[in-house]
Amino acid sequence: MAYRETEKMRQRKAQARQRIIDCTYECVANGGFRSARITRIAGLAGVATGTIYRHFESREDLFAEIFRTATQREVDKVAEALNTDGDAAVRLEAALRQFAERAMRGPMMAWALIAEPVDPKLEEERLVYRRAYAELFEKAIRDGIEEGCIPDQDARQSSTCLVGAIAESLVGPLSPTLAGQITIADIDKNKLVDSIIRFCMQGLTGTRR
């Protein structure tokens, strides 16, 4: 017995894996999943294409991992925003704002996660992702109903509507066809986010503001 897996090797492998992940992330953040080629990723990461397959079962698997990682980051941010002070309605509003504003800050990745046409396996991940958001919102709505600051309603259904309203409102502005050509001024972004949120909060509370 001559070769034995050692700590040094374990680390080196882990590093390569991380490099692959990082470069994939970069490719996706740059042109979405569809246009991210394995050969390009391998090139960027400084490994051969075959090496990718020593770390990931398949392209789809690699993408699924990226999807989950990127998603979790976003979901965590929204969860964080839901954990601040104030009544449930206020916290929800902060969370919705966080969701929308982060999407506009990284439009291509947001588009890839929310709206890019992807293969079935990734589409499944996306449903999980949307569900995760919806569940966060749902919980907050229930809290609000208990607190009395949000009227009684089907929390699950309403949370789904929230996700849909925001996603749809962002698809246009995020769409990569436009993203390169049109630059949305910050002031417009704010107005956009404000009116989305107004609609959503009214939908929830049935109260004009």
Place this chain on the structure above:
Amino acid sequence: MAYRETEKMRQRKAQARQRIIDCTYECVANGGFRSARITRIAGLAGVATGTIYRHFESREDLFAEIFRTATQREVDKVAEALNTDGDAAVRLEAALRQFAERAMRGPMMAWALIAEPVDPKLEEERLVYRRAYAELFEKAIRDGIEEGCIPDQDARQSSTCLVGAIAESLVGPLSPTLAGQITIADIDKNKLVDSIIRFCMQGLTGTRR
């Protein structure tokens, strides 16, 4: 000069073209765009694959035509619902209901039009399609604002939220992974549609009902 295009020929060609369209529609209504194979369509229509290309530039082109046709049918129905009596809010509610109920009646086609991952060219058609709905709603919202039954707001933005809220709410129930397995009882469908519409109308009017 021996051969000259005659009325009979023109008709025969038109019939073949229509058969191709019909069969494509059937395939899509059955499994979405992605799974609709040219060879299968040709087989159903009783023509050779090559013949498809005498009538349509490409697969994408054929699909785009189907997309437009199917879409126009839906948009017309919604427009019709907006043209009935009552104040703008009532008419809008009827239109939203029409949209949602028709989708649940033909779930696979609705999914293909609303949520199926498709190629860029079709995705473009889809944006047009969503815009068409949004514009109908937008017009109605403006009417409502003038009539005084809907408070002043960014009609365009609100209409986008409407489309998103409905679409997102339907994606889950329409998703073909489930469609075959779970049958949604009519009573559930009604409850679903009701709560979507409640959210939407509250979002618009800021009034509980």
Place this chain on the structure above:
DNA sequence: ATAAGCAGTGAATCATTATTCATTTCTTGT
């Protein structure tokens, strides 16, 4: 009946990339 010209045919081609795997290179313990 015939010839001109269009429509229809469908097997063969093409294009695109993810994936494989025989080979090479590197790491380790003795």
Place this chain on the structure above:
DNA sequence: ACAAGAAATGAATAATGATTCACTGCTTAT
């Protein structure tokens, strides 16, 4: 230094289906 084994390589392969095009067979006007 060496052998045993693991990791990396990347050119070749595979798979998929849309698209083509040389050919066949109809339709028409004379």
